[in-house]
Amino acid sequence: RSNGISSKFIPDRIYETNLIDHPLDIFKLDLSCHIIAFDEAQFFSDSLFDTVKKLISQNYHVIVCGLDKNFRAEGFNDMPDIIKSADEKLHLKAICEINDCDYEATLTQRLINNLPAKYGSPTVLIERENISERYEARCEKCYQMEYPFDKNIPKLVL
Numbered sequence: 001r002s003n004g005i006s007s008k009f010i011p012d013r014i015y016e017t018n019l020i021d022h023p024l025d026i027f028k029l030d031l032s033c034h035i036i037a038f039d040e041a042q043f044f045s046d047s048l049f050d051t052v053k054k055l056i057s058q059n060y061h062v063i064v065c066g067l068d069k070n071f072r073a074e075g076f077n078d079m080p081d082i083i084k085s086a087d088e089k090l091h092l093k094a095i096c097e098i099n100d101c102d103y104e105a106t107l108t109q110r111l112i113n114n115l116p117a118k119y120g121s122p123t124v125l126i127e128r129e130n131i132s133e134r135y136e137a138r139c140e141k142c143y144q145m146e147y148p149f150d151k152n153i154p155k156l157v158l
Contacts, residue, residue, distance in 0.1 A: 022044070022045060022047070023038070023044050023045065023047050023048040023050075023051035023052075024047060024051060026051060026055070027051075031060070033060075034060065034061055035060070035061045035062075035063065036055055036060050036061070036062050036063070037062070037063040037064070037065065038052075038062070038063070038064045038065065038066070039065045039066070040065070040066055041064045041065060041066035041078075041079065041082070042066035042067045042068075042070070042076035042077055042079050043066070043077075043124065044077065044078070045077065045078075046077055046078055047078075048064075048077065048078040048082065049078040049081045049082055049085075052064060052082060053085075064079075064082050064086075066079055067079065067108060068080065068083055068091075069106075069107065069108065070108070070123050071108050071109065071110035071117055071123075071135070071145075072119055072123075072145060073107050073143065073145065076123075093105060093106055094137035095137065096137060096138050096139040096141075096142050097136040097137050097138065098136075098138065098139075098142040101139060101141070101142055103139035103140075103141060103142075104139060105137035105138050105139050106139070106140065107137075107138045107139070107140065107143040108135050108136070108137065108138070109135065109136045109137075109138040109142075109143055109144065110125075110133065110134075110135055111132075111133070111134050111135070111136065112131060112132070112133050113131065113132050114132065116144040116145060116146075118146065119145060119146060119147055119148055120148065
């Protein structure tokens with residue numbers, strides 16, 4: 001982790017950053033700025049949405065970057081609520097990493113020892129010895145998940 005970010009457009013310039021572990025830690029900092037950005041926001045706790053709302057109410061411009069879905073293709077922590085309430089959205093997509101597939105990838109495939117992770121495995125894994133964990137961008141066609149339920153059956157019917 002570094003205390004600065006750089007731009008490929010201005011390579012000699014390092015912009016100051018403050019690293020925090022919990023969204024509410026932002027209020028412990030000297031916020032003498034106009035723009036606050038959260039990167040890898042999917043890893044923050046469920047209080048990120050409330051923190052963002054509070055910052056906006058205090059007239060800060062807030063930028064939130066992160067994955068919208070976890071490896072199960074479900075909303076990742078507060079990201080769905082943040083996306084729904086955003087004034088502007090920029091949804092970036094990758095290209096599927098499976099050979100000979102060039103579809104847009106909107107999903108993240110977690111591989112453990114080169115096999116798709118099970119649905120019930122933890123949302124965030126801490127590195128462990130003898131386990132190879134990696135992630136790939138996948139399209140809906142190439143994404144693999146064994147759901148413990150029929151995903152096509154609605155979970156809630158009104």
